Amino acid sequence: MTDEDKILCEYILENGYVNPNEEIAYPPSSISMGEKEFRGVKYDIPISTFGNIVFVQAPPKSMKTFFISLISSAYLSGGNKYTGKLKGNYQGKLMHVDTEQGTFHALKTFQRPCRMSEINTDNYLTFALRPYAPRERTQFIDWYLANHEVKFLIIDGIADLVNDVNDLKECNKMIQKLMKWSEKYDMTIITVIHTNYGSDKPTGHLGSAIEKKCEAQINLTFDGSLASVTCKRTRNFAFEDFEFEIDNSGLPTIIQHPI
Numbered sequence: 001m002t003d004e005d006k007i008l009c010e011y012i013l014e015n016g017y018v019n020p021n022e023e024i025a026y027p028p029s030s031i032s033m034g035e036k037e038f039r040g041v042k043y044d045i046p047i048s049t050f051g052n053i054v055f056v057q058a059p060p061k062s063m064k065t066f067f068i069s070l071i072s073s074a075y076l077s078g079g080n081k082y083t084g085k086l087k088g089n090y091q092g093k094l095m096h097v098d099t100e101q102g103t104f105h106a107l108k109t110f111q112r113p114c115r116m117s118e119i120n121t122d123n124y125l126t127f128a129l130r131p132y133a134p135r136e137r138t139q140f141i142d143w144y145l146a147n148h149e150v151k152f153l154i155i156d157g158i159a160d161l162v163n164d165v166n167d168l169k170e171c172n173k174m175i176q177k178l179m180k181w182s183e184k185y186d187m188t189i190i191t192v193i194h195t196n197y198g199s200d201k202p203t204g205h206l207g208s209a210i211e212k213k214c215e216a217q218i219n220l221t222f223d224g225s226l227a228s229v230t231c232k233r234t235r236n237f238a239f240e241d242f243e244f245e246i247d248n249s250g251l252p253t254i255i256q257h258p259i
Contacts, residue, residue: 033240047235075094084255150185151186151187160209229244
């Protein structure tokens with residue numbers, strides 16, 4: 001074993017050991033949807049918590065960017081008339097990366113949360129990375145996180161950070177990077193990925209790999225008028241399914257069903 005290997009092992013020993021007798025507080029929610037009572041105590045039902053990864057899967061043109069606008073607005077404002085029971089717990093700046101849209105459409109997406117609530121736009125860091133290669137996009141995110149304080153990262157979509165969604169080595173490396181970012185910066189990461197045609201499975205090996213490592217998997221469908229949001233899998237209490245529509249101002253609004 002080299003001296004470098006020994007240093008690494010000593011670092012892992014110091015930082016990776018978890019005492020099973022230690023009381024560790026549950027990570028706070030960054031986004032929650034409703035409450036649940038457990039053993040006489042009410043808890044927020046988390047969609048995402050700090051230090052973890054969540055991903056949204058949906059067919060193309062299924063209102064993914066509108067859903068991300070709801071998430072962004074809830075996190076930055078705490079909640080507003082558009083987000084219903086969807087609540088945010090702002091702890092630090094949100095970095096929103098769009099890899100699919102040109103600047104015009106990306107700007108429209110980035111403007112929605114600002115229109116939906118009064119927020120400090122200095123806390124909303126938005127980047128359109130469509131013109132760049134996968135490696136360049138990843139390098140930029142890595143560099144930015146290392147040099148700026150960010151607590152919430154949205155990547156729409158994660159497939160554009162790799163050259164081949166079926167390359168085992170490349171995809172596993174990307175998932176390891178997401179896990180490292182979420183742990184190192186104690187941040188929430190929400191990514192977006194397409195589903196395979198005619199299936200409810202996320203695209204390629206990348207989708208299969210992120211399924212195994214995520215805190216929650218959210219499924220999004222669209223019937224032409226309403227978008228439906230479903231908790232497919234989670235390590236927490238599952239949040240209730242909900243729907244949203246686009247109002248006359250072009251803003252996503254969660255539908256409040258009568259009790």
